[in-house]
Amino acid sequence: MDIGSVSTKGVVVDRDGRIMACEYLWTQGDPVSATKKIIISLQKQLSARVSIESVGTTGSARRLIGAMLEADAIKNEITAHAKGTIARHPDVRTIIEIGGQDSKLILINGCVVTDYAMNTLCAAGTGAFLSSQAKRLDIPVEELGDVALRSRHPAKIAARCTVFAESDLVHKAQAGYGKEDLVAGLCHAVVLNYLNNVGKGKQILEPIVFQGGVSKNKGVVQAFREELGSDISVDADSHLMGALGAALLSRGAKRPKPFDCDIVDLHFQTGAHTCPGCANHCEIISFYRDGSLLDCWGNRCEKGLGKKENVL
Amino acid sequence: MPDQLAISFPHMGEYSIVFTQLMGHLFPTARVFPAPPMTQKTVELGSRYSPDFVCSPFKYNLGNYIEALEQGANVLFQTGMGCRYGYYGELQEQILRDLGYQFQFLCLSRERAQALALYRSARELGCTLPLTQMLSALLLACESIRAMDRYEYWMREEMGFQSTPGSCEAVRKQLFEEIAQAHSLQDLQRAKNRCRQAAAAIRTDKPPNPLRVGIVGELYTLMEPSSNFFVEQQLAKEGISVSRVMGVWFLLFGKNHRQALKNSGPYLWHTVGANGVDSVSQSLAYAKKGYDGIIHMKSFGCIPELNATPALMNLSRDWNIPILHLSFDSHTSETGVQTRLEAFADMIRMKREEGDVANSQFGRGYRLGIHQGRGGG
Numbered sequence: 001m002d003i004g005s006v007s008t009k010g011v012v013v014d015r016d017g018r019i020m021a022c023e024y025l026w027t028q029g030d031p032v033s034a035t036k037k038i039i040i041s042l043q044k045q046l047s048a049r050v051s052i053e054s055v056g057t058t059g060s061a062r063r064l065i066g067a068m069l070e071a072d073a074i075k076n077e078i079t080a081h082a083k084g085t086i087a088r089h090p091d092v093r094t095i096i097e098i099g100g101q102d103s104k105l106i107l108i109n110g111c112v113v114t115d116y117a118m119n120t121l122c123a124a125g126t127g128a129f130l131s132s133q134a135k136r137l138d139i140p141v142e143e144l145g146d147v148a149l150r151s152r153h154p155a156k157i158a159a160r161c162t163v164f165a166e167s168d169l170v171h172k173a174q175a176g177y178g179k180e181d182l183v184a185g186l187c188h189a190v191v192l193n194y195l196n197n198v199g200k201g202k203q204i205l206e207p208i209v210f211q212g213g214v215s216k217n218k219g220v221v222q223a224f225r226e227e228l229g230s231d232i233s234v235d236a237d238s239h240l241m242g243a244l245g246a247a248l249l250s251r252g253a254k255r256p257k258p259f260d261c262d263i264v265d266l267h268f269q270t271g272a273h274t275c276p277g278c279a280n281h282c283e284i285i286s287f288y289r290d291g292s293l294l295d296c297w298g299n300r301c302e303k304g305l306g307k308k309e310n311v312l
Numbered sequence: 313m314p315d316q317l318a319i320s321f322p323h324m325g326e327y328s329i330v331f332t333q334l335m336g337h338l339f340p341t342a343r344v345f346p347a348p349p350m351t352q353k354t355v356e357l358g359s360r361y362s363p364d365f366v367c368s369p370f371k372y373n374l375g376n377y378i379e380a381l382e383q384g385a386n387v388l389f390q391t392g393m394g395c396r397y398g399y400y401g402e403l404q405e406q407i408l409r410d411l412g413y414q415f416q417f418l419c420l421s422r423e424r425a426q427a428l429a430l431y432r433s434a435r436e437l438g439c440t441l442p443l444t445q446m447l448s449a450l451l452l453a454c455e456s457i458r459a460m461d462r463y464e465y466w467m468r469e470e471m472g473f474q475s476t477p478g479s480c481e482a483v484r485k486q487l488f489e490e491i492a493q494a495h496s497l498q499d500l501q502r503a504k505n506r507c508r509q510a511a512a513a514i515r516t517d518k519p520p521n522p523l524r525v526g527i528v529g530e531l532y533t534l535m536e537p538s539s540n541f542f543v544e545q546q547l548a549k550e551g552i553s554v555s556r557v558m559g560v561w562f563l564l565f566g567k568n569h570r571q572a573l574k575n576s577g578p579y580l581w582h583t584v585g586a587n588g589v590d591s592v593s594q595s596l597a598y599a600k601k602g603y604d605g606i607i608h609m610k611s612f613g614c615i616p617e618l619n620a621t622p623a624l625m626n627l628s629r630d631w632n633i634p635i636l637h638l639s640f641d642s643h644t645s646e647t648g649v650q651t652r653l654e655a656f657a658d659m660i661r662m663k664r665e666e667g668d669v670a671n672s673q674f675g676r677g678y679r680l681g682i683h684q685g686r687g688g689g
Binding site (some may be wrong): 060075076077078079110111112113114115116118201278281282 | 349351352353448622628632634648649651652654655658659662663666
């Protein structure tokens, strides 16, 4: 499972790492429900003889869903994406990943991650920016790429910051640019922002693999090709690489019994409390399954409520 | 001016115990207390009254001052010096006065921390001790800092491998409590001896060639764990031996600018302010010793460390050593730092495993019993 800020992805892989079933849907601010939906869908795609021997989670809700699914591997996005991509493209040197809320650059040499970078503080070079602008232009986000490819003179849009980019976009629209030129300009703005913010000072070597939700946007792929002057490959499953990596990382775990898909019938609940122990006011998240405490986190000291044994 | 002196000062790591000890000796009748422990509220208070773009040590300090004043402090200390931190005292004093507090503000950087000026300030505050006793109190404080830094340096390297979690921390707590109570060098020596015995009894299962990471960067962010989300503890949990030269003892007596510039090799020819040169020279030393990675930490907007960053990037490329750059301020998200740290730990672990495979394959052809591992350091 790869539970991202915007979308949740799930895959089931066989012993050789081939994807047997996959699902992709919007998280919509509720990772637990999204995960349940994914499990139901995956179960439908599989025959009843398949048993799931290990579970891995990644993405920003990896810890929460990891506790929910009793995952064998809970891994950060960078390791998971690298693992998934290397399994598909063993010769990859550069992974460009643009997701809903963050973007990453992973450099690889000989199947080993040698360097990485993530965007800081700014959402300009991410999918969130594209989807908010798509809404403004009244174009479904899935169609942005096709619209962009129709452009012949992309508008130049300031790429440094979302707020500036947005006002520049409005200005260009009012000045009479066509929609396709604006969208193509947006795609270039995302690429330029990515290269300046995430890629600064890093050597981007071929072969380059582009993935994450934004890689489905052909306009951005085209813009990357133009800006980098090199070929970019986009896997057919480019949006599933994190989930694939998490699955591969969990492989070999000694799980006492196979994963039970009936977990979707259980009731999961999260609750946030502020620990009154001291002025730190740690926000403690407790995670319950059918009313009994599974795990909790957020506590920063020994005496706080965050420990399993001395919870509220 | 009220009758009783109430002396307080901001936090930086655990050094408040030494400052409390020193001030207690110099002003036996005064009430000496460090600012209340650093909490989320401290940061919020500090941020509320600070310029937004000032670096985080300013905000932490200011939060400490306000909380100390609320506890009745009437004398505040600030060290200043280094980079623009040297001017922070002026601004902080003004902000606190504008808030309506009454207090005396002693900023060491105003007189460039000259011995005579310090002596005069102490006398003005009402220290009646003879000079010899003042000097011996100062000596004890310095020795206390040395003892603290030595233990912590050792602890950072070992903490990731202790068999019983918390045993290193328990010894540290004991040592620090005894240092806080020490009245003479003999007391300190006894504390050090006890600490040495206790530390020798800590059981660790350290592999012969553990993963090693060096930490360099801006001094406050490095030394105050709550300002860096306890990076060192997180690394220890990953089973990584952590090395950090930066400490107050190093700042007071270990710094040698000319030597550091020389030791920065081809990466720096000029000083870049504060500890920027030290970051580069220490990083180069770690690279030469075969460390697995370096973490470069700074507060957001720290100019000296920003100046050192390009040099570090070149160093990273030439020596093939990964460097993780982390920048902290009151807006930094803890999750973001955790993700980056986890990925960093995974990365150096994968790299090491790859290297081990390569080494063992290389060794197969030789079979001379020559150790092919990395150089020790």
